[in-house]
Amino acid sequence: MTERALVFTDEREVTVEETEATDPGANEVTVDAHLSAISSGTELLVYRGQAPSGIAADSSLETLNGDLSFPLQYGYALVGTVVDAGGNVDDAWVDREVIAFHPHQTRFTSTTDCLTPLPPDIERRAGALFPSAETATNFLLDGAPKLGERVVVFGAGVIGLCTIRLLAEFPLDSLVVVEPRASRRDLAREFGADEAVPPADVDALFESVGDGHADLVYELSGRPDTLNDAIDVVGYDGRIVVGSWYGSKRSDLQLGGSFHRDRVDLISSQVSTIDPSLRGRWSKDRRTDTALDALRTIDHEALITDVIPFERAGDAYERLDEAPDGTIQVLLSYD
Structure with missing residues (x-):
């Protein structure tokens, strides 16, 4: 029996x-x-050939055990139903709807760890955004x-908007979003900015607020x-959380100004791991429960x-790549 899988075969080719x-x-x-959701961050870097080929796709997920060189399967936001289970798996998994950290594919086998x-x-559509x-x-x-605190978010894509919605629950002094697209700025305000x-x-804007930082x-x-x-925006002893992954794109950082004297912290953040200082209290299961509540x-x-x-997946990537102004989250449907 055969199934169908999405494969990135070359730059801008799926x-x-x-x-x-x-x-x-x-x-x-x-x-x-x-359903499965296309990441407009990491997956577009892969699609555009801007992902460095020499690093692992994601060593924390058994479903992404290769590197990022072509050809490859990639994706990590799929919703499906368990239809069969091996002899050592609890029968309660059968017929259960699940969120799977798995590339785009019509049917697949996996351990329950993923x-x-x-x-x-x-809802299923919400689950794809988990x-x-x-x-x-x-x-x-x-x-x-x-x-x-005064908080600024640069970027109101899917990840940015989810972050804005969660930040809006905090008793902040202000929550400001910086985004070039007017439609996404409107949505950021709806989400609590x-x-x-x-x-x-x-x-x-910041010159008129507090100390300007x-x-x-x-x-x-x-x-x-x-x-x-x-x-430029952050103040003395401020924190910058870098959630973007730039792939092979280089950053020409200008660190000769306020950065050095102001003791600014650049914090690398990536969902594959939890901050080491929190691991004594925060497990991935606890974070999963918290994220489901956030969802x-x-x-x-x-x-x-x-x-x-799903059969027209190429159209989905072309739309994200060529028409970003009117596109936020694209889903692939398998039904």
Whole structure:
């Protein structure tokens, strides 16, 4: 029996290829896919050939055990139903809807370590956004926003908007979003931002607020040059959480100004791991539960702009690549 899988074959080339379907091993289950979300950050870097080929796709996930050179399968936000289980797996997994950290594929086998049960009160379409909510949760753990702080978020894509929604729950002095696209600035305000401005207006805005500096900045734009803007905005002993992954794009950092004397902290944040200082109290299971609660507060339908049949996956990537102004979250449908 054969199934179909999405394969990145070259720069800006994706194909849907047949793959052999296998029965689950003793410690595995078989999952039938319903929906999967395309990451407009990491996956577009892969699609555009901007991901460094010499590093592992994600060593923390058994489903992404290769590197980022072509050809490869990639993806980590799929919702499906368990249809079969191996002899060592609890039968309670069968017929359960799950969130799978697995590349785009119609049917596949996996251990349950790569699956998160989809709570019955969360819709499938929302479930496909769980990895984004989990990433946003990790950003807040790393940035540790505090009472009365001035916070700035650069970038209002899916990850940025999820982060904004969670930050809006905090008793901050202000939450400002910097985003070039007007439609996304509007959505950022709906998600709880106090202000949403284009990049050209951010300096003028902060000159009129307090001492003119932010306490905490999130760089989520995916553009390396934005790091310099983040350094300009943050104040003495401020923190900058770098959530963007730039792939092979280089950052020309300008560190000769206020950065050195102001003791600015650049914090690398990535969802594969939890901050070492928190691991005594925070496990990945605890973070999963927290992220699921966060997902319940996020208006997923406001983020989903396109649902495209899996067989036309190439159209989905072209749309994200060539028409970003009208596109936020694209889903692939397998039904």
